[in-house]
Amino acid sequence: xxxxxxxxxxxxxATVVIGAAVLCVAVAGVAxxxxxxxxxxxxxxxxxxxxxxDVLRQQIRNYYGDPLGTxxxxxxxxxxREAESVATAGEHWLAARAHAQAPSGIxxxxxxxxxxxxxxxxxxxxSNWAYNPTTNATYVxxxxxxxxxxxxxxxxxxxxxxxxxxxxxxxxxxxxxxxxGNLTDSDTIGLDxxxxxxxxxxDGEDGLFTKPTVANYPDYLRAACAGDPGGSCTxxxxxxxxxxxxxxxxxxxxxxxxxxYSDFSGGYEDNTFKLPNPNYFLP
Ligand SMILES: [Mg+2]
Numbered sequence: 001x002x003x004x005x006x007x008x009x010x011x012x013x014a015t016v017v018i019g020a021a022v023l024c025v026a027v028a029g030v031a032x033x034x035x036x037x038x039x040x041x042x043x044x045x046x047x048x049x050x051x052x053x054d055v056l057r058q059q060i061r062n063y064y065g066d067p068l069g070t071x072x073x074x075x076x077x078x079x080x081r082e083a084e085s086v087a088t089a090g091e092h093w094l095a096a097r098a099h100a101q102a103p104s105g106i107x108x109x110x111x112x113x114x115x116x117x118x119x120x121x122x123x124x125x126x127s128n129w130a131y132n133p134t135t136n137a138t139y140v141x142x143x144x145x146x147x148x149x150x151x152x153x154x155x156x157x158x159x160x161x162x163x164x165x166x167x168x169x170x171x172x173x174x175x176x177x178x179x180x181g182n183l184t185d186s187d188t189i190g191l192d193x194x195x196x197x198x199x200x201x202x203d204g205e206d207g208l209f210t211k212p213t214v215a216n217y218p219d220y221l222r223a224a225c226a227g228d229p230g231g232s233c234t235x236x237x238x239x240x241x242x243x244x245x246x247x248x249x250x251x252x253x254x255x256x257x258x259x260x261y262s263d264f265s266g267g268y269e270d271n272t273f274k275l276p277n278p279n280y281f282l283p
Contacts, residue, residue, distance in 0.1 A: 038283040057129070060278050064121055071122040079121075080149040082276045087150030090255055090273040091157055097254050097270075098161040106202070108164035108251040110243060110269065111155065113171060115259040115277045118145035118182055118193055124279045131280065140175050143182035143190025148275060151257070152194040164199040164251060166207040168242050170235050170282075176210040183208075203249055209242050220245045235282055240266025 044050050051059075061069050065077025073079055094109065111117050123139045139145065159165050171179055181187035183195045198207030212221070214232050224241035225233035233241065239262070243253055247268050256269035259277040 039281055061125075063278065066121070066125075069125050071125045073119065073121045075149065079276060083148050084150030086257075086273050086275050087148075087154040090257060091154045093255055093271055093273075094154075094158050094161060094163060098163075106164060106251045107162065107254050108166050108199070108246065109155070109158050110246070110253050110256045111151075111165070111167050112239075112258040112260070112263045113167055113169035113179060113183070114145075115148065115279070116257050116263070116275050117148055117151050117155070117167070117195060119148045120145055120279075122146075129279060137175070140171065140182075141178045143178055143187075143192075145182055145193070146191060147193035147195070151275075155195050159196045159199075163254065164201070164207065165196055166201075166209070166246060166251075166253075167198055168209045168239050169211070170238065171210050173210045173212045173216070176208060179210065180208055201246070201249055201251070211238055218245070220248075234262075235260075236262040236265040239263060240268060243268035 058067070061067050063077065064079045065074025066072060090109075097107070114120050120139070122144065123136060126139075127135055155165060167179075167183070169179060177187070178189070180198070181189050182191055183193050184197050185192045185194075186197070201207055211233070212218070214230065217225070217231075217233075220241050221233055221238065222231070224244070225231055225237050228234050228237055243256070243266070247253060253269045255271050255273060256264060257273045257275065258264055259275040260282045261274075262282050264272040264274075
């Protein structure tokens, strides 16, 4: 039986798998504990109501314009088109707001990293959609992720419009240098997706927020996540508390871009833009 402690480990996909495991327990007639499955959904009555997992994997490959599963998505794929449409909508919103008075004075955008600014399609295929922190770290530290279509132009245009560019990712602080290196030209390892450097905030912090270990939490995370298991922030609490911190410095987050709904919950954002991601779900 999977323990609650395991469930809240960093491994994003472990959470989903355990949710399914708990569901199986429920089907077998064993009582659930106080903690339910991570994903709240319906219970199909018949197998015919469920998309076969192998069929679903092929549908996703087709959506990425990669029917043979090479790990490279096509620039004219439905995925690329959908991502570009979100980036375009975000840019229109930012352009319309660029000259409006921000009550707090400093306009900013917030961006998630995985599957919002950097596309992890290559890793999804290599891992067969089974996230593993060790193999994932090979891709992160090798800086092997290309840009999400449409996002580089949008972010560069936002920077030109005067927006502060701030990244908030659930990646650990130990991966901050590699994350910066993949997003920008800060090093010569792997890919440079072409994003502008994160804005240095007015208190001197760099504008790339990675998730610290609990022992290294700043006060605003310690306070916001005291009620989370082991005092370790859930993804949505970590991201919302970090946005609250940014706004406390005088920034107004005009747009928040993410691929997971947990990127958006908790407020401190004027508008949200959801990038497509059929590959995993982070509660
Ligand atoms: Mg993401």
